[in-house]
Structures are given as C-alpha cells and as structure tokens.
Amino acid sequence: VKSALVINGTSLTVDVEARMSLADLVRDELGLTGTKLGCESGSCGSCVVSLDGRPTLSCLQLAVCCEGLRITTIEGFSDDSLMHRIKAAFHSEHALQCGFCTPGLLVLAHALITSGRDFDERTLREELRGNLCRCTGYVGIIRAIMNCRSAQPSP
Numbered sequence: 392v393k394s395a396l397v398i399n400g401t402s403l404t405v406d407v408e409a410r411m412s413l414a415d416l417v418r419d420e421l422g423l424t425g426t427k428l429g430c431e432s433g434s435c436g437s438c439v440v441s442l443d444g445r446p447t448l449s450c451l452q453l454a455v456c457c458e459g460l461r462i463t464t465i466e467g468f469s470d471d472s473l474m475h476r477i478k479a480a481f482h483s484e485h486a487l488q489c490g491f492c493t494p495g496l497l498v499l500a501h502a503l504i505t506s507g508r509d510f511d512e513r514t515l516r517e518e519l520r521g522n523l524c525r526c527t528g529y530v531g532i533i534r535a536i537m538n539c540r541s542a543q544p545s546p
C-alpha cells in the first residue's frame with residue numbers, strides 16, 4: 392500500500408505491507424534503528440515513538456494507519472533542546488546501563504514533560520509501568536525525569 396508519511400519532519404511516500412508495524416517500517420525499511428524491539432507484543436515499551444506528540448508502542452501500531460500523523464523516532468529529536476537535557480540527566484543520574492530500554496524511555500519522558508501535565512514521583516512511576524528496564528532499578532530514571540520536569544519553564 393502506498394502511504395504518505397511524515398517521519399522525523401520529512402514527508403515520504405513508502406510502499407508498506409498492509410500488516411507491517413510502524414516499528415518494522417522505521418527499523419527495517421528506513422534504517423532508524425534507534426527504536427528498539429523487545430517483546431513485539433506491547434509489554435516492554437522499548438519501541439515507543441511519538442505520534443503527534445503521544446508516546447506510542449510502535450510494535451502494535453500499523454504503519455498504514457499513520458498517514459496524517461507526525462511520527463518522531465528518537466533520531467528525530469537530535470536538535471531538540473529538551474531531549475538534550477533529558478539525555479544529559481539520564482547520563483548524570485546513571486539512568487542507563489545496557490541502554491536497550493533508553494530510547495523508549497527518552498521519548499516517553501519527552502512526551503510527559505511537554506504535555507504540561509503535573510506529575511510527581513508516584514504518578515511518574517505509574518507512567519513508567521509499561522517501560523521495562525532490567526538493569527537500573529529505575530531510581531536513576533525517575534530522578535533524571537523529575538530533575539528535567541523541575542527545570543522545565545512553566546508554559
């Protein structure tokens with residue numbers, strides 16, 4: 392199926408299998424391998440990308456259904472100042488070890504902070520329940536995101 396998509400700010404027309412997931416499209420067809428695939432069944436959060444600013448599990452999202460939406464993978468945030476701050480906070484708070492969960496967590500954190508929703512540590516823990524990290528124990532991840540939220544100017 393020919394699909395007109397906007398990925399990381401670039402408009403593309405791609406030939407997409409009707410059943411292809413967005414994760415397979417970005418990784419296998421477009422070479423955007425920053426998006427990780429873990430469970431491929433909606434349970435680990437490693438494949439999160441932004442769809443019109445909403446964090447979305449790209450392994451469960453059909454690529455053909457993304458026409459008209461802004462798709463942003465971790466690569467699409469390379470010039471984003473908030474994302475730079477979140478990455479720096481992950482680094483300084485030791486919020487990653489193997490890094491497999493990190494792209495999904497970064498995209499989720501960016502969406503959470505830019506949504507303007509008020510969240511505290513307890514609600515952040517709930518938000519993170521779909522993003523599995525087997526290495527860190529989450530303490531650094533939570534600290535990093537809370538630090539960036541506190542440093543974010545009010546809207």
Ligand code: FES
Nearest residue numbers: 429430431436450
């Ligand atoms: S790969 Fe998508 S949720 Fe695990």
Ligand code: FES
Nearest residue numbers: 488490524525526
């Ligand atoms: S840093 Fe290894 S899974 Fe999170």
